[in-house]
Amino acid sequence: MKLGAVIPVYNHGGPVVGVVAALRAHGLPVLLVDDASEPGCAAVLDTLAQQPGVTLERLTVNQGKGGAVIAGLRRAAQLGWTHTLQIDADGQHDTRDVPAFVAAATAAPEHFICGCPIYDASVPKARLYGRYATHIWVWINTLSFTVRDSMCGFRIYPLLAVLRVLDGTSIGRRMDFDIEIAVRLVWAGVKVVNLPTRVRYPEDGVSHFRALRDNVLISAMHTRLFFGMLWRSPLLLWRKVLA
Template sequence: MTASASLTVGAVIPVYNHAVPVVRVAQALRAHGLPVLLVDDGSEPVCAAALDRLALEDGIELLRLPQNQGKGGAVMAGLTHALGLGWTHALQIDADGQHDTTDVPAFLAQAQQHPDHFICGCPIYDASVPKGRLYGRYATHIWVWINTLSFAVRDSMCGFRIYPLAEVVDLLRRTRVGRRMDFDVEIAVRLVWAGVPVINQPTRVRYPEDGVSHFRVLRDNVLISAMHTRLFFGMLWRAPRLLWRRWAA
């Protein structure tokens, strides 16, 4: 794909019981001219009904999973469906409203100029960020830098990003990737391993006072720790190629 290639970009939003904020997020994305694919990850009736109403609006489609798959499972289903819709790129964004949709044009501009790149959000936090979560992210950052033998991805946990769909869906078909909160990190590492170049796009992030987090401290930290271990051993046999690529660059 070249910089002059025609891009078809849409937004994929994994949703699990975010009935109120997802409406604002979806409508803000439509205001930027993006088609929106909502992926209902087994939401409860109140949220499911809100998504049904949203799907009646122009440019918004609903993909409903029969049972909860986890954030990663919902994103993977959405990306695969989006490729089937003929999209070339997908903008992933969380449903809880923490990402600043006014930054969408900056992400789209990067994708237009660099269509073969993975555009990864790099958060700029305000005072609303919980300090424990902010500092806890650095353990993952360090592991990602080790497992890619690079600083290519500055923040692998940010759920605001643009994927080149052909590359990422092909990777998902060939590789088992974590289906829950480990997905965002693992797919970023594996895209680097696959040679997909990365652009770190600064973006503002806030934590709404009424925000609902589905991060389960014990379960998800165990999943993420197991993922880092698995990726570390995957890195070891890839290390010569990764180091050669850095040297050649």
């Protein structure tokens, strides 16, 4: 098992420094994916990439969070990694939980280790309540409660399994990515471990979630997945019988 961290970065030049330092302190190699950030952030990433154990992948055209993660997963395979920890660059994920995620992946290396957020008072209430619509659709589209929170960007993928899914279908490349890849991993028969993890929203945090655009993309994705679930439903239900 060779595990490294993939961080999609788009104009988070300040907080990403602390995220990288924390991950390196846990002994993880880090792959930064610069999603065509502005020059100031790009310069920060260039500096970070000079540190031992830090690699930089640069995209010349902004791909969106999902596109950056996909590029990172493919580069991780080239680096010889077998597992990737995905974490956001803005510091909202608690890196003190990294050892628990690593231990879970080590104990069950073929499983998808999915973060299940524990929020503090900083979470915007609209974002918090809005997540439940997606939770319900994910439970419908997987015919299970296997994935407790598909929107959390703190997770560990078994790389071979996730690349097999990416090679077999087109996946959303923006904020719909985290949700869709979770559903499709379940469809592919990958088992899931849900781990609680602390999440905060920094007061000076920069969010790239665009309410209209991303909600339209997510709604369209749920619709596609629903019809995909219908013809897969006999297999999904049969798995429940065998479980």
